[in-house]
Amino acid sequence: MRENLTLSELQKSIKEVLEDKFFRRVWVRCEIYELKVNYSGHCYMNLVEKGEDEETFVAKASGIVWNSRWKLLSAYFRNETGKELAAGMNVLAEVQVQYSELYGLSLIIHDIDPAYTVGGSEMMRLKTINRLKEEGMFDMNASLTLPRLPRRFALVSSPTAAGYGDFMKHLTENGSGFLFHVRLYSAPMQGDAAPGGIIAVLDKIMQDMDEGGVYDAVLLVRGGGAVADLACFDDYDLAAHIAQFPIPVMTAIGHDRDFHICDMTACVSVKTPTALADFIINLFVTEDAMLASLSSRLRLALNGKFREAFRKGDGIFSVISSAVKMRYANEHNRLDRLGLRIKNGNPREKMKSGYSPVFFKGGILLSAGNVKIGDEIAVMLKDGIVKCIVNQIEKREQ
Amino acid sequence: MKKMSYEEAVSELEKLVSEIENPSAPLEEVMDKVKEAMELLEFCRKTLRESEENIDRIVNSGQ
Numbered sequence: 001m002r003e004n005l006t007l008s009e010l011q012k013s014i015k016e017v018l019e020d021k022f023f024r025r026v027w028v029r030c031e032i033y034e035l036k037v038n039y040s041g042h043c044y045m046n047l048v049e050k051g052e053d054e055e056t057f058v059a060k061a062s063g064i065v066w067n068s069r070w071k072l073l074s075a076y077f078r079n080e081t082g083k084e085l086a087a088g089m090n091v092l093a094e095v096q097v098q099y100s101e102l103y104g105l106s107l108i109i110h111d112i113d114p115a116y117t118v119g120g121s122e123m124m125r126l127k128t129i130n131r132l133k134e135e136g137m138f139d140m141n142a143s144l145t146l147p148r149l150p151r152r153f154a155l156v157s158s159p160t161a162a163g164y165g166d167f168m169k170h171l172t173e174n175g176s177g178f179l180f181h182v183r184l185y186s187a188p189m190q191g192d193a194a195p196g197g198i199i200a201v202l203d204k205i206m207q208d209m210d211e212g213g214v215y216d217a218v219l220l221v222r223g224g225g226a227v228a229d230l231a232c233f234d235d236y237d238l239a240a241h242i243a244q245f246p247i248p249v250m251t252a253i254g255h256d257r258d259f260h261i262c263d264m265t266a267c268v269s270v271k272t273p274t275a276l277a278d279f280i281i282n283l284f285v286t287e288d289a290m291l292a293s294l295s296s297r298l299r300l301a302l303n304g305k306f307r308e309a310f311r312k313g314d315g316i317f318s319v320i321s322s323a324v325k326m327r328y329a330n331e332h333n334r335l336d337r338l339g340l341r342i343k344n345g346n347p348r349e350k351m352k353s354g355y356s357p358v359f360f361k362g363g364i365l366l367s368a369g370n371v372k373i374g375d376e377i378a379v380m381l382k383d384g385i386v387k388c389i390v391n392q393i394e395k396r397e398q
Numbered sequence: 399m400k401k402m403s404y405e406e407a408v409s410e411l412e413k414l415v416s417e418i419e420n421p422s423a424p425l426e427e428v429m430d431k432v433k434e435a436m437e438l439l440e441f442c443r444k445t446l447r448e449s450e451e452n453i454d455r456i457v458n459s460g461q
């Protein structure tokens with residue numbers, strides 16, 4: 001009989017070789033193909049490595065995370081990445097190779113590195129976001145109310161930055177003729193110098209506001225660029241300054257695909273500088289349309305009321321109308337009578353009909369008793385004065 | 399002259415007319431008052447006309 005082994009002896013020697021070779025834990029790159037947590041809380045995974053075509057498998061193994069470990073590990077991963085561990089994820093797992101005569105090869109998972117799954121810079125971003133949230137700053141600027149019609153802006157940008165020209169052209173040459181007051185605060189808008197430079201400019205804006213400058217919002221504008229150029233807008237200090245700024249900050253940084261932490265902590269964030277100009281103009285266009293609609297509704301409502309009053313036919317309108325006419329006729333009569341009395345009282349008019357005032361010693365002579373024979377008196381006529389000497393006085397009873 | 403209401407102007411006018419009609423008023427003063435009263439009368443007539451046209455417009459726009 002040939003030399004032979006029982007199955008368990010074979011398995012046992014495989015186990016010994018494997019455990020001898022892999023007595024330490026190793027880090028393994030793989031994809032979670034399936035993931036199940038069973039009733040007892042243990043997590044079972046099918047781990048695979050795919051070929052270059054991304055479809056066929058070149059390696060496959062079972063992975064197990066024991067109950068007590070799974071609780072810690074899944075919570076940590078969720079906290080660090082904001083995501084649940086799930087099928088389809090590429091992971092870097094620390095595993096202990098285990099071989100069982102009954103169940104074959106298993107990888108006992110002790111740890112999974114979240115940074116591998118989301119990428120290093122993404123990890124930094126998530127850390128920054130979590131820190132801002134923990135410090136209570138994340139939503140501070142977003143909780144400010146943007147004025148209904150903002151028109152005075154402190155624009156933080158660089159005259160040479162991509163997007164600055166587009167923004168200004170779009171805003172100032174708007175088709176509706178709305179006027180805006182924009183003051184440029186120049187700052188470096190890319191690379192390592194940007195966060196410090198922009199923070200300095202934000203401080204300057206604050207100082208100007210303390211000295212009486214009035215702004216409705218701060219605008220942070222920069223067109224698209226390389227990912228590395230724009231990474232500065234994920235800076236903790238800059239995002240924190242924006243979050244704590246006392247008036248709304250509106251950002252438009254980069255292309256459609258870019259979304260930075262500064263965008264998250266700002267009050268309003270749009271994709272591109274042109275979109276920001278559109279956003280602002282739109283606030284005015286909307287208000288304008290609303291006013292036009294209100295005005296036309298008011299006109300219709302008023303017309304309706306008058307028509308209603310006429311339709312009622314209860315005479316109220318004609319009563320009011322005649323009362324008004326009567327009142328105006330009375331007033332015209334009153335003025336005519338006053339006009340007549342002025343005319344009658346006008347000394348020049350009186351002279352035309354033969355009534356002439358007589359002057360004596362600079363005043364009007366009103367009584368025959370005030371003169372004596374020989375006095376000189378003057379009679380005023382419409383075209384001249386006649387001077388006379390009194391030679392006879394005849395008094396009459398009044 | 400400060401902008402007067404119609405009622406204020408008419409009441410001022412009536413006062414002036416009474417003064418013009420007072421036979422003991424000095425002649426020079428009367429002449430001045432006549433001039434003032436004529437201006438005031440013109441103002442009252444203009445204000446009344448405008449107010450009347452306004453009312454007409456409101457009533458006609460409602461028809």
